[in-house]
Amino acid sequence: MQQPKVQIQPKVPGEWNTSLWGCFSNCGNCIATLCCPCITYGQIANIVDQGKTSVFSGGRNYAILMYFTCGCCLYSCFARSKLRYMFNLPPSPCGCADCLVHTCCEPCALCQEYRELQSRGFDMAVGWDLNTSQAGSTSVHAPVSQMMQGQMTNNQQNYNYQNAGYNNQNMNHQNAPPNQTMGQNDAYNNQNEYQINDPQEQVQY
Known part of the structure; x- marks a missing residue:
């Protein structure tokens, strides 16, 4: 039986699968984040909030803060904290606080979080609901x-x-x-x- 790819809430401390500076390991996401970071953030927020925040609402809130208040980095750092809690990840790099990472390297932080969710088995194009429903259908029902x-x-x-x-x-x-x-x-x-x-x-x- 094929096991679901999505892995959530490990019991032991984990590690980041990619570094903060590995943006070019996914060039498509890197270009999309540089041109329109609100889309990348909306996809991340939808997963870490477990579907409570839609991709549209997350991206809209990020775009409003980015164009009118320049406080988008303080808003997006909460998504990084939720991601670290979900997978029990350490502060990275060098133990820096999440708000500091997003303030200094906002595009790189979003790219790293996007890649981390991908490496955990999430399909970022379909969102939380379809990811969890596909995982449940392969793990619950037996022939x-x-x-x-x-x-x-x-x-x-x-x-x-x-x-x-x-x-x-x-x-x-x-x-x-x-x-x-x-x-x-x-x-x-x-x-x-x-x-x-x-x-x-x-x-x-």
Whole structure:
């Protein structure tokens, strides 16, 4: 059975799969982020918020902050914090705070977060809902033939256990000591003789 590719919330501390300076490992995303970072942020926010923030609303909020307040880096750093919590990642690089990374290297930080989600098995083009639904469909449902085969196997095992108990009971009865069997027969014969010789049972003419 094929296992889902999406991996969420590991129990042990993880590491970033790419560095902050590895933007050119995905040139398409690098160019898109330089030209329109609001789209990249919207895709990241949709995943780290687990579908609560849509790609459109996340990108719209980022674009408003970028063009009117220049505070987009302070807004996007929260997505990096959620991403690190989701995969138990350390502050990077060199233990720098998330807000500092986004303030100094906003495009590089967005590219790194985008690549990290991709390396974890997320398809950034379809969003959170389709990613999780595809993962659930491959991990939950089993083929019908396997379910029927498992049920038949359980029924056969129960039948074998019942037969084994019945056979053991018969063997114990057959293997009883001869003295015990003769004693049971003598008691039965004595009871019959007592009933025949009972005066109350004799017929009076």
